[in-house]
Amino acid sequence: MPTNDLMSTSTEERPRSEPYLPPATQPVRAVVWAIHLALPMLGLWLLLANHDDLNGKWHDNLSHFWLIIAVAGINVVLGVMIGQASARRADARLLLVSLVFLSSAGFFLMHGLATPKIILGKGTYGFDLSQPVGLLVASVFAAVSALPLSERAARAVLGAQIWLRGGLAALLALWGAASLVPGLTALSAPAPGAGAGLGGAELAGVALYSVAAVMMFRLHRRRPAAMLVSLITAYALLAEAMVAGMFRHNWHMSWWLWHLLLTLAFVFVAYSAHLQFRREGTGAGVFDSVALSATVLRIRAEYEDALEELVGHLRRRAETRVPVATRLAGKFGLTEGQAAVLDRAGEALANERELSERLAALVDTGRQARVGLPERELLTQALDRVRQAYGDVRMTLVADGRVAMGSREYGPADFPGGEPVRLGGAVVHPLTVKGQLAGALEVPVGRTPQDEALAATLAGQLSIALENARLYQELSTLFRQYMSPDVANSLLADPRTAALGGELVELTALFADLKGFTSFSERSAPGEIVEMLNRYHTAAVPIILSHGGTIVQFVGDALLALFNAPAPQPGHATAAARAALAMQEAAEEIAAGTAGYPRFRIGINTGLALVGNIGSPELRGFNAMGDCVNVAARLEGIAEPGTVVIGQSTLDQIAPRPRVRSLGELSLKGKEQPVHAYVLSGLP
Known part of the structure; x- marks a missing residue:
């Protein structure tokens, strides 16, 4: 494959700030070149001007x-x-x-x-x-x-x-x-x-x-x-x-x-x-630099294809056992010396390409190991990507303290100091979680020293990803059992959101409690009280979460849910109203099957509230404070069992207009101005 001046970088590929001058057009050389061309004309002038003396006859x-x-x-x-x-x-x-x-x-x-x-x-x-x-x-x-x-x-x-x-x-x-x-x-x-x-x-x-x-x-x-x-x-x-x-x-x-x-x-x-x-x-490419631009581009493409073919042959030569130069010399008109040089250059290129692919696989593996991805899905995706660069890669997790890799088993003692195990054409690297053996990664032996280092780095990256996945699963399970998913996700994504403080946000607050809970508690055993509360909350919590609400408090038989906080939520007033009606429907089914069960009463109000982490550096909680929340609590207090009472501000934001019954202007505790309230009976 001849190499010639057409492979030089074109002006389109050079920086525009300083124009490139090829050697023959640099100022000094250009002047010398012009003088050489001018000398014959000077000689002609001398011959003609002095016809008899210089322009002699031969x-x-x-x-x-x-x-x-x-x-x-x-x-x-x-x-x-x-x-x-x-x-x-x-x-x-x-x-x-x-x-x-x-x-x-x-x-x-x-x-x-x-x-x-x-x-x-x-x-x-x-x-x-x-x-x-x-x-x-x-x-x-x-x-x-x-x-x-x-x-x-x-x-x-x-x-x-x-x-x-x-x-x-x-x-x-x-x-x-x-x-x-x-x-x-x-x-x-x-x-x-x-x-x-x-x-x-x-x-x-x-x-x-x-x-x-x-x-x-x-x-x-x-x-x-x-x-x-x-x-x-x-x-x-x-x-x-x-x-x-x-x-x-x-x-x-x-x-x-x-x-x-x-x-x-x-x-x-x-x-x-x-x-x-x-x-x-070789004379194959002597005049290529004179060719048209389209031809030059075609030649460059042919050379690139040849290099790609060379790299492909080099990767498969272990299987074909035929020298690369033997297969390519005739196709591209190479001399024996050129074929030998190209063989060595192609091998270096193949190694470099392989190294780049493995680095890319390592980067992609780290990118895929994001928080929240299930462990099995994480490992499957990582293994698929790694096999594209490393070939026949196998990975197994520990079971009963041992790692089964084909016909062999490995334990912690097989990896002293975290060193890999070498098995002829493969290297087995340990995967660890919190310093304990969690699995093993088998990678084919590489051709360069960098391959072994990359394989060890890959094993370390997979160990970190595996540990993160398991830690996140533990934290996620723990957080979601004690707080709303929106708050848990926010804390896991950015721990700084746990800092004390808050911001003023428009939200819709939903208060709900069980009317008749006190009398039920007086005549019921503690176990029956807990069972009743769990039945109601088990029905209510999924409804609130499915409508985009965030539950911030459980106080006995009461709960407080916020809509449009902490996550923004368009149509939060409508979402709160739909959730309340669905809660009442579910509560009726529970109460209908058990005589003497109390009934939910719900109050909803929309307005500004201070939302954030409230408490002390040692103990804090996510909550909302403000007149909007207080009014929601007062509306819940005047609601009849099985009903939903909403304030005027909430009604104004529900579209299309719901079916309501006016309760008139109400004087609520702690409010100087009366509040117009409505009983919500349905939504279009």
């Missing part, structure tokens, strides 16, 4: 022929290699770049074959025009290759590749015949010694190469790569070669200059490809 037909043949050969090899990369990656830009090299190489070859006294006796128009025409054709491919082609345009280019290559081959064949067969066309006719040119068309070629170089430079800014720098340089040198060739002083130094520029352009790219090949050990 006429060597054979040297020219072999130079052209060698450079054209290099160019053809480059074009073929880039074309193969285009076919392998299905990339339109690589196809166009390959045509740049093939077209310039083809016409350069025609120029070499037309060298005087090789095939033809004299210099011809074909000899003069072959390279300008070739450079012009190549400039069109270069400009198009630098464009950010859309997917639709890229598909169109790839779909037309047969026509593009075939058309180029046909053009070269026709040009060769026209320029090399004597008398066939004007191209094979002798040309004046000063040479022929294309006129203004050459300027168009220079402009196209310049645009291509600028566009490739912008691509290099987004995706730094050595091959892109080489291509930019080649386009710039080809543009300069066209400029040098426009002066047409055949066989003079200025004429040889454009040959030198062409040679440098092609050799520069070839040398960069050679260095890339040596660095990677």
